[in-house]
Amino acid sequence: MFTASVARMAPVFVYGTLKRGQPNHKVLLDGTNGCAAFQGRGRTVEPYPLVIAGEHNIPRLLNLPGQGQCVVGEIYAVDEQMLRFLDEFEGCPDMYQRMLVRIAVLEWEDTQGAPEETLASDGTLQCFVYSTGTYSPEWVHLPSHDNYDSHGKHGLRYNPRENR
Numbered sequence: 001m002f003t004a005s006v007a008r009m010a011p012v013f014v015y016g017t018l019k020r021g022q023p024n025h026k027v028l029l030d031g032t033n034g035c036a037a038f039q040g041r042g043r044t045v046e047p048y049p050l051v052i053a054g055e056h057n058i059p060r061l062l063n064l065p066g067q068g069q070c071v072v073g074e075i076y077a078v079d080e081q082m083l084r085f086l087d088e089f090e091g092c093p094d095m096y097q098r099m100l101v102r103i104a105v106l107e108w109e110d111t112q113g114a115p116e117e118t119l120a121s122d123g124t125l126q127c128f129v130y131s132t133g134t135y136s137p138e139w140v141h142l143p144s145h146d147n148y149d150s151h152g153k154h155g156l157r158y159n160p161r162e163n164r
């Protein structure tokens with residue numbers, strides 16, 4: 001499944017509801033959306049504000065590098081079809097924007113592809129990340145998180161898309 005086509009797979013870092021055990025992870029498992037292969041865990045090299053905001057308590061990475069905290073998440077290799085699906089799923093470019101961010105690899109679980117092939121000498125990987133392009137000014141003052149869990153201590157329950 002994950003062979004020579006690895007070079008054509010794009011690395012994507014997910015930090016919110018797309019992570020394993022979170023409400024939207026199922027879309028990464030759905031082969032009709034394309035292919036997504038879990039590779040490992042990582043964290044942003046630069047801090048970013050990860051806030052839970054809006055009426056549906058959506059985790060949002062604000063595009064304010066240098067503010068907030070280094071954010072922990074998961075690294076996936078996705079094919080072009082999945083990348084197009086994720087762009088649509090994330091409302092890119094209106095609600096979210098897809099950008100490249102340096103991710104420090106914390107744990108590599110992909111047994112098919114060696115991380116050394118794609119890692120920089122400092123142990124980082126350039127990954128696509130979906131960040132919130134436009135947001136309410138008060139979101140900058142919300143508590144920033146380093147790791148999102150929809151059932152976390154924050155008490156802000158995510159409202160799944162199917163319930164909206």
